[in-house]
Amino acid sequence: MRADARDNRARIMAAANEVFGRSPSASTDDVARLAGVGIATVFRHFPTKVELLEAVLTLRLERIREDALAAADSTDPGTAFYRFFTAVVADSASKLAIAEALTTAGAAIGEDARKAGRGMREAIEGLLLAAQRAGAVRADAQMAEVYALLVGASRGATATNLQPEVRDRMLALIYDGLKPRS
Amino acid sequence: MRADARDNRARIMAAANEVFGRSPSASTDDVARLAGVGIATVFRHFPTKVELLEAVLTLRLERIREDALAAADSTDPGTAFYRFFTAVVADSASKLAIAEALTTAGAAIGEDARKAGRGMREAIEGLLLAAQRAGAVRADAQMAEVYALLVGASRGATATNLQPEVRDRMLALIYDGLKPRS
Numbered sequence: 001m002r003a004d005a006r007d008n009r010a011r012i013m014a015a016a017n018e019v020f021g022r023s024p025s026a027s028t029d030d031v032a033r034l035a036g037v038g039i040a041t042v043f044r045h046f047p048t049k050v051e052l053l054e055a056v057l058t059l060r061l062e063r064i065r066e067d068a069l070a071a072a073d074s075t076d077p078g079t080a081f082y083r084f085f086t087a088v089v090a091d092s093a094s095k096l097a098i099a100e101a102l103t104t105a106g107a108a109i110g111e112d113a114r115k116a117g118r119g120m121r122e123a124i125e126g127l128l129l130a131a132q133r134a135g136a137v138r139a140d141a142q143m144a145e146v147y148a149l150l151v152g153a154s155r156g157a158t159a160t161n162l163q164p165e166v167r168d169r170m171l172a173l174i175y176d177g178l179k180p181r182s
Numbered sequence: 183m184r185a186d187a188r189d190n191r192a193r194i195m196a197a198a199n200e201v202f203g204r205s206p207s208a209s210t211d212d213v214a215r216l217a218g219v220g221i222a223t224v225f226r227h228f229p230t231k232v233e234l235l236e237a238v239l240t241l242r243l244e245r246i247r248e249d250a251l252a253a254a255d256s257t258d259p260g261t262a263f264y265r266f267f268t269a270v271v272a273d274s275a276s277k278l279a280i281a282e283a284l285t286t287a288g289a290a291i292g293e294d295a296r297k298a299g300r301g302m303r304e305a306i307e308g309l310l311l312a313a314q315r316a317g318a319v320r321a322d323a324q325m326a327e328v329y330a331l332l333v334g335a336s337r338g339a340t341a342t343n344l345q346p347e348v349r350d351r352m353l354a355l356i357y358d359g360l361k362p363r364s
Binding site: 141142144145146147148149150151152153154155156157159160162163166167169170172173174175176177178181 | 323324326327328329330331333334335336337338339341342344345348349351352354355356357358359360363
């Protein structure tokens with residue numbers, strides 16, 4: 001791919017991330033407008049809206065994976081674990097909107113996003129183990145229920161349109177449950 | 183309404199609760215078949231699928247309200263609070279399916295269900311206060327974040343299709359966060 005084509009692709013994906021993250025029912029036209037390219041350019045890179053949404057969702061999941069890897073590698077994985085959890089929940093509304101846009105477009109989650117989702121889960125599990133080794137998360141909490149809590153907190157915050165301060169108080173309750181019994 | 187019409191209405195609603203709770207895309211035909219009445223009888227009571235869904239959702243919310251009131255009134259509201267929380271989460275998949283069916287049918291939640299939802303929230307708040315007075319829930323937890331936790335746990339369990347044992351371990355973490363610090 002030539003450099004200007006790569007630039008266009010990156011701009012389209014950044015615009016799609018923003019547009020569909022705000023509104024699942026947005027159109028490809030809205031994306032082209034924000035990216036400052038013609039609609040034909042969008043379709044050259046992403047022949048269908050589903051392919052564009054899938055690419056954006058995959059990128060989002062890969063970024064969460066990278067954040068989890070960086071947190072697990074940090075000098076204080078315990079603090080990094082709770083910071084990561086908070087960031088994922090705070091950022092979930094637009095990610096869920098993109099997933100919803102895919103469903104509305106009649107598409108099941110495709111192989112790329114599925115693979116990115118598996119990579120993300122593995123990285124989060126690595127972070128959980130690092131935080132447990134650091135003594136910041138109780139040792140008997142397993143990945144399955146911690147992940148369910150993360151998904152639940154994200155969906156709860158989005159579904160009920162939580163005020164940031166209520167969301168933080170909800171997370172404080174969850175974190176007290178995750179911390180080792182003193 | 184005559185007694186047999188009342189019976190039919192109750193049978194249609196029970197059938198709709200089951201059918202739409204299993205599959206949001208079910209049809210009114212499926213409901214008529216399970217209720218053992220003709221489709222014309224269904225339409226006489228509920229001229230549109232939206233009205234039927236709305237009636238079923240309202241009934242569900244009213245039942246949760248009654249359960250919360252009974253729990254708050256019991257001799258051990260602390261234990262009853264956690265039992266109520268668990269039952270709502272365990273039962274949430276079919277309730278969310280009915281709400282989803284309403285959205286898919288293109289309807290916003292109507293006034294009846296909205297009013298039932300408000301009544302339910304008030305009853306849950308009463309139960310929370312009773313559990314706090316009994317010393318079973320920390321005094322600094324407010325209704326907003328406890329309700330967000332309840333919604334989040336329900337949606338998390340449904341979205342990730344949790345095994346019952348993972349759901350119970352997730353709830354155990356949440357409950358440890360809700361219990362007073364010892």
